[in-house]
Amino acid sequence: GAGVSQSPSNKVTEKGKDVELRCDPISGHTALYWYRQSLGQGLEFLIYFQGNSAPDKSGLPSDRFSAERTGGSVSTLTIQRTQQEDSAVYLCASSFGLVPYNEQFFGPGTRLTVL
Amino acid sequence: QKEVEQNSGPLSVPEGAIASLNCTYSDRVSQSFFWYRQYSGKSPELIMSIYSNGDKEDGRFTAQLNKASQYVSLLIRDSQPSDSATYLCAVNYDYKLSFGAGTTVTVRA
Numbered sequence: 179g180a181g182v183s184q185s186p187s188n189k190v191t192e193k194g195k196d197v198e199l200r201c202d203p204i205s206g207h208t209a210l211y212w213y214r215q216s217l218g219q220g221l222e223f224l225i226y227f228q229g230n231s232a233p234d235k236s237g238l239p240s241d242r243f244s245a246e247r248t249g250g251s252v253s254t255l256t257i258q259r260t261q262q263e264d265s266a267v268y269l270c271a272s273s274f275g276l277v278p279y280n281e282q283f284f285g286p287g288t289r290l291t292v293l
Numbered sequence: 294q295k296e297v298e299q300n301s302g303p304l305s306v307p308e309g310a311i312a313s314l315n316c317t318y319s320d321r322v323s324q325s326f327f328w329y330r331q332y333s334g335k336s337p338e339l340i341m342s343i344y345s346n347g348d349k350e351d352g353r354f355t356a357q358l359n360k361a362s363q364y365v366s367l368l369i370r371d372s373q374p375s376d377s378a379t380y381l382c383a384v385n386y387d388y389k390l391s392f393g394a395g396t397t398v399t400v401r402a
Contacts, residue, residue, distance in 0.1 A: 223390065281342050
């Protein structure tokens with residue numbers, strides 16, 4: 179079946195602009211996660227959703243970052259007033275239910291470059 | 294985030310040999326442990342999950358878990374050039390995963 183999809187695959191933007199990144203999880207997966215991976219850095223947790231609810235937003239780096247999920251499916255990560263340090267690969271993952279006993283599957287990622 | 298430490302690598306092994314990857318974690322209450330493989334320029338791909346102490350085998354991969362020592366490992370038997378990648382250890386904390394920095398494996402033909 180179809181895996182996690184993300185769009186766009188690449189995004190180049192100018193400092194100060196807003197960007198929206200989209201994630202479409204595997205059908206039937208109720209949990210959705212956002213991570214980012216900077217060059218040479220590990221995977222950094224940002225936020226997760228169970229259904230449309232985001233119980234833990236502790237990983238969001240600043241109040242410029244926000245995310246929402248509608249209809250228990252598609253999620254959008256929005257970065258306002260982008261900065262150069264926001265340049266990274268943004269990865270979305272989904273799982274049938276929440277960890278610990280559910281495996282997360284990753285999408286291909288969105289590579290964000292802030293000039 | 295809780296700490297997940299992996300042997301730093303890079304690890305170079307000849308084709309057909311066993312590659313051994315190690316991971317330690319800081320939180321005793323973690324219940325699930327995962328190994329992901331990440332090829333250069335690609336996203337992580339799940340290759341193993343383990344929840345109970347002991348060994349779990351899947352093809353050429355064996356994951357080993359020791360909760361008392363807070364240690365999880367991955368063995369790759371009969372290593373192939375296609376196994377050349379970065380391997381990420383992931384540990385659950387609450388309802389999210391913390392990842393190690395990864396170990397890069399190169400299999401020499």
